[in-house]
Amino acid sequence: METLSVEHLLGIKNLTQADIELIFKTADEFKAVINRPIKKVPSLRDITIANLFFENSTRTKLSFELAERRLSADVINFASGSSSVKKGETLLDTVNNILAMKVDMVVLRHPNPGAQIYLSKKINAKIVNAGDGAHEHPTQALLDAFSIREKYGEVKGKKIVIVGDILHSRVALSNIFCLQKLGAEVMLCGPATLIPKYAHTLGVKIEHDLMKALEWCDVANMLRIQLERQDTKFFPSSREYVMQYGLDLNKLNSLSKEITIMHPGPINRGVEISSEVADSNQSIILNQVENGVAIRMAVMYLLAAKINR
Amino acid sequence: MEPRIIIESVEFNLILKRLAYQLIENHGDFSNSAIIGLQTKGVLLADRLKKELDKILPKANILCGALDITFFRDDFRRGSKPLVANTTKIDFIIENKNIILIDDVFFTGRTVRAGLDAMLAFGRPASVELLVFVNRRYKRHLPVQPTYIGKTVDSVDSEKVKVEWSDEEGKDQVVLYKTEN
Numbered sequence: 001m002e003t004l005s006v007e008h009l010l011g012i013k014n015l016t017q018a019d020i021e022l023i024f025k026t027a028d029e030f031k032a033v034i035n036r037p038i039k040k041v042p043s044l045r046d047i048t049i050a051n052l053f054f055e056n057s058t059r060t061k062l063s064f065e066l067a068e069r070r071l072s073a074d075v076i077n078f079a080s081g082s083s084s085v086k087k088g089e090t091l092l093d094t095v096n097n098i099l100a101m102k103v104d105m106v107v108l109r110h111p112n113p114g115a116q117i118y119l120s121k122k123i124n125a126k127i128v129n130a131g132d133g134a135h136e137h138p139t140q141a142l143l144d145a146f147s148i149r150e151k152y153g154e155v156k157g158k159k160i161v162i163v164g165d166i167l168h169s170r171v172a173l174s175n176i177f178c179l180q181k182l183g184a185e186v187m188l189c190g191p192a193t194l195i196p197k198y199a200h201t202l203g204v205k206i207e208h209d210l211m212k213a214l215e216w217c218d219v220a221n222m223l224r225i226q227l228e229r230q231d232t233k234f235f236p237s238s239r240e241y242v243m244q245y246g247l248d249l250n251k252l253n254s255l256s257k258e259i260t261i262m263h264p265g266p267i268n269r270g271v272e273i274s275s276e277v278a279d280s281n282q283s284i285i286l287n288q289v290e291n292g293v294a295i296r297m298a299v300m301y302l303l304a305a306k307i308n309r
Numbered sequence: 310m311e312p313r314i315i316i317e318s319v320e321f322n323l324i325l326k327r328l329a330y331q332l333i334e335n336h337g338d339f340s341n342s343a344i345i346g347l348q349t350k351g352v353l354l355a356d357r358l359k360k361e362l363d364k365i366l367p368k369a370n371i372l373c374g375a376l377d378i379t380f381f382r383d384d385f386r387r388g389s390k391p392l393v394a395n396t397t398k399i400d401f402i403i404e405n406k407n408i409i410l411i412d413d414v415f416f417t418g419r420t421v422r423a424g425l426d427a428m429l430a431f432g433r434p435a436s437v438e439l440l441v442f443v444n445r446r447y448k449r450h451l452p453v454q455p456t457y458i459g460k461t462v463d464s465v466d467s468e469k470v471k472v473e474w475s476d477e478e479g480k481d482q483v484v485l486y487k488t489e490n
Contacts, residue, residue: 002391002392002393003392022393025393026392026393026394029377029379029380029393029394029395029396029397032396032397033380033430036430036431037430037431037432038429038430038431040430041380041381041430042380042381042426043380043381043382043385044385301380301392302392304385304386305385305386305392307386308386
């Protein structure tokens with residue numbers, strides 16, 4: 001029986017190419033399910049899933065919750081802002097208290113890189129990483145690669161440039177791992193201050209000129225400038241950033257070929273990407289959101305298959 | 310024990326023809342009926358039956374779909390059944406139609422139970438019938454019975470009944486295997 005090689009989804013780094021392909025194959029069928037009149041299957045009706053979000057999230061949280069409900073799982077939600085974490089409870093205590101309510105799977109977003117890895121060694125539940133600091137965001141990378149596969153038929157051989165705030169981005173790292181495992185070429189593009197020093201060790205190309213990067217690529221994944229994670233100035237002004245790295249219709253139309261535009265959201269319209277580009281035919285941003293539900297259904301379905309009671 | 314052929318090619322094709330005529334007897338020109346094969350082997354049977362029906366009713370446009378039950382199984386996490394689903398392809402409206410679900414071998418009834426569930430995600434049919442090529446007796450887990458039967462076979466638990474197809478295995482036949490326990 002085909003099954004995942006891992007017990008938890010902690011990051012793309014731990015997955016094999018076969019794991020990613022299994023997730024995609026399963027997500028293909030779930031995508032068909034969520035486009036039917038009745039968008040639900042009973043597979044996880046005896047599974048309880050806790051969504052623990054220690055950081056703000058809109059689409060990821062909604063997408064996970066919808067995926068869980070489409071699989072018929074029981075769902076409980078937790079947001080750190082309104083919880084006992086404010087009273088000084090540790091992560092492990094919080095999670096253990098939730099697990100005492102017989103929870104089988106935990107979807108965790110946490111500001112500290114590695115929080116999920118730590119928990120996976122301490123608790124007896126399947127863990128899905130929904131973002132850990134600036135480390136990994138595996139389901140986002142899976143849905144990004146799945147959307148590229150949907151658009152082009154395969155990911156192998158495609159050229160993808162990730163533009164913007166690479167330094168503070170968990171999406172970037174997971175995307176690099178995922179795309180490389182599937183045989184794509186990856187380039188990072190942004191101001192030198194926002195490209196991590198270790199980037200050259202990841203086997204990616206680095207380019208500081210946006211137009212050169214766009215001419216090279218088939219797909220441009222435009223990242224948001226994460227002002228909330230920046231404790232110092234990384235570029236002189238937003239205006240200068242927009243001029244150099246913001247993608248508008250003029251830049252897009254001046255290219256010698258048609259490229260595909262992606263964005264993991266939330267979009268800062270007029271900063272990394274203009275409204276016209278975000279809403280253009282070349283943008284697959286809303287396809288990414290739809291595919292997110294199918295990918296998350298596939299991940300949780302495949303992990304739940306490994307639960308033994 | 311050597312595999313034993315329990316239905317040979319000639320009888321196999323006679324059964325297919327008979328099932329096609331039985332369907333026409335109940336569904337006329339199929340104007341409000343559709344056949345749906347259960348993935349994976351039921352789809353092969355549905356395709357062959359559609360060919361037989363097309364020969365007899367060349368003017369009828371018989372609707373034929375494929376339904377996968379993987380996500381509707383009642384043994385998820387309990388066995389070694391495949392996790393990855395096959396494609397479901399039902400490109401017609403089943404609401405208020407008379408549906409004939411089709412599978413190759415009928416044994417415990419659990420696949421058909423899951424099939425009924427999976428089908429309801431596409432709407433509410435007027436009626437549902439079940440057609441099977443081989444009906445294995447003595448091992449029903451659920452109160453489900455086929456409407457149309459190719460042939461009823463008596464076999465024990467440790468045996469496996471396999472319907473083989475000329476375009477898949479090279480020959481139309483039904484074979485009884487003794488499995489190693």
